[in-house]
Amino acid sequence: MLTLYGHPLSSYTQKVLIALYELGTDFEFRHIDLGDEGDRALMRSLEPMGRMPALREGDLVLSQSSLMIEWLDRHHPGPQRLLDPDPDASLPARQWDRFLDFQVMQMMQQIVDARIFMSEGAEERVSPFARGKLDLAYAALDRQLDGRDWIVGGFGLADCAAMPALFYAGAIHPFDAHPALSAYFDRLMQRPSVQRVIAGAQPWFQYFPFKQGIPARFLT
Ligand SMILES: N[C@@H](CCC(=O)N[C@@H](CS)C(=O)NCC(=O)O)C(=O)O
Structure with a gap:
């Protein structure tokens, strides 16, 4: 399992x-509470830095979300592939996946970390840099999405990365001024898989330090 x-x-x-x-893969979800010492130790036994998520099947333990998705798509394929099986053909999707993790997710995370973990004044120092990068990233995504439903071809790896990245980054630094990106985000939010993820996260949104930026439609 x-x-x-x-x-x-x-x-x-x-x-x-x-x-x-x-x-449509069957799996078991092990809820990890990083505030719990036992769970922290468990995560460190699965991933050197103790970061989530980790994916296990028998003796195989994977870390890094993008690798998990690539592996799942190869070994537990669904009705539609999330990545082109040809390594060259899949490069654009993998490139956009990296772009979303590094230029959107990590910039958002820097602002969040500055608010919760760093000393007074850190947010004021970190935030302008990270927000500037988010502006550049939003503009690039807006250009890429102009005339496209999904980031590269059909729904795939890059769109899996885009959902949480844009959801949380948008709550901190909105992207409403980018029409193609905003329309894409709305399309993404209609996806049944995404709606399931949002429904599962709803009870926890109150702990997101920028919860006031989460649109009301996602809070009920
Ligand atoms: N590159 C990793 C990033 C994983 C990551 O940063 N996870 C966060 C939660 S979203 C975490 O575990 N943070 C706690 C920590 O860094 O100790 C991936 O793609 O899976």
Whole structure:
């Protein structure tokens, strides 16, 4: 049996959950509370830095959300592939997946970390840099999405990464000024796999430090 270790509020856990729901794969969810010493030790036994998510099947333990999705798509394929099986043909999707993790997810995370973990004044120092990067990333995504339903071809890896990245980044630094990106986000939110992930995360949104930026339609 496949087990996903993670938390419903965790962006990278959500990224893998979307893939699992899209593929229709049976799995067991092990809810991890990083505030619990036992769970922290468990995560460190699965991933060197103790980061979630981790995916286990028998003796195989995977970390890194993108690799999990690639592996799931190869070994537990669903009705539609999330990635082109040809490594060259899949490059654009993998490139956009990296772009979303590094330029959107990590910039959002820097602002969140500055608010919750760092000393007074950190947010004011970190935030302008990260928000500037988010503006550049939003503009690039808006250009890419102009005339496209999904980031690369059919719904796939990059769209799994885009959902949590845009959901949380948008709550901190809105992208309403980008029409193609905003329309894409609305399309993404209609996807049944995404709606399931949002429903699972709803009870936890109150703990997101920028919860006031989450649109009301996602809070009920
Ligand atoms: N590159 C990793 C990132 C994983 C990650 O940063 N996970 C966050 C939760 S969304 C985490 O576990 N943070 C706690 C920590 O860093 O100790 C992936 O794609 O899976």
